[in-house]
Structures are given as structure tokens and as C-alpha cells.
Amino acid sequence: MKQGFFLGMPYDFERLTIEKVRNRVWNKEDSRLFTPRPFGWGYTINFYTLFNRRTKLSIFVCIIFILIISACILGISQIILLNKAHSSFTNYYNFRGCTQLVEKTNSYGICKLGSGQTIKIVKYDNKWYLNKDLPICIGHTCL
Numbered sequence: 001m002k003q004g005f006f007l008g009m010p011y012d013f014e015r016l017t018i019e020k021v022r023n024r025v026w027n028k029e030d031s032r033l034f035t036p037r038p039f040g041w042g043y044t045i046n047f048y049t050l051f052n053r054r055t056k057l058s059i060f061v062c063i064i065f066i067l068i069i070s071a072c073i074l075g076i077s078q079i080i081l082l083n084k085a086h087s088s089f090t091n092y093y094n095f096r097g098c099t100q101l102v103e104k105t106n107s108y109g110i111c112k113l114g115s116g117q118t119i120k121i122v123k124y125d126n127k128w129y130l131n132k133d134l135p136i137c138i139g140h141t142c143l
Helices: 018-025 047-052 056-087 089-095
Strands: 003-006 009-012 034-036 043-045 098-104 108-113 118-124 127-130
Touching (some): 056 127, 089 127
Antiparallel strands (some): 108 118, 118 127
């Protein structure tokens, strides 16, 4: 069976079409806010109903939706920024706000910050870190 309910939630594993997506996420005739997903298990949002209802609930849901999307974008941008910073000594040097290079080898570097504080940047697993902020690794999983 390609369509039905499992644990009280709808599922649909029939071929995905543009018409099916349109009927589930932008359907003028369906007054439900949450409709079955066009493919997979669970629900999706009928954005037509969301944006065309003039109720406090729809405004609240729009605000929550915008906040969730903003948080996701911010989180992804932070991950990208950190990955770039850790990728090379120069990137990490700039990321930490170093103003003067004191010493550098292939595995570490010492620099001064604008405040005059000296920090040590070390290479670990082909990435650069502050000496005190090395990741904790168990097997192949690092925290």
C-alpha cells in the first residue's frame, strides 16, 4: 500500500508530481493548515491557507515559521564560517583577531591579540584550533 496512515500520521509513497505538491502546499480549496506530505510520512503546511487566513493563529504560525527559517539560516552560516576558519592557519588567525604573529611552524602558531594577550593556535587533524579548544574525539566522532 503506497498511501495510508501509520501511527496516526499519513504517508504517501506514490510517485511525486508537481500537481500533487501544488495540491498539498498551495491548495485554495483545502481549508486545512496542515495537509499530508506530498511524499513521505507526516504533514506539511498548506501555505495558501496560512497566508490567507486573517486569524491570530495564522499570524503566530507565520512568525514561528519565519523564526525557525531564520535560525536555520543563521546556524548554517555559522557552521560555514567555522569550517572556513578552521581550514587554514591564516583563516583561523584572522578569525581569532590576531594582530601580530610571534612564531609559526607547520603544527602551531603563536600570535598576539589587539588586547596584548598571546594565544597559541595548533593544528589538529588537518584543522586549526585555539590550543585550549581542541575537539574531544571518541573513535571517529568528535565533539
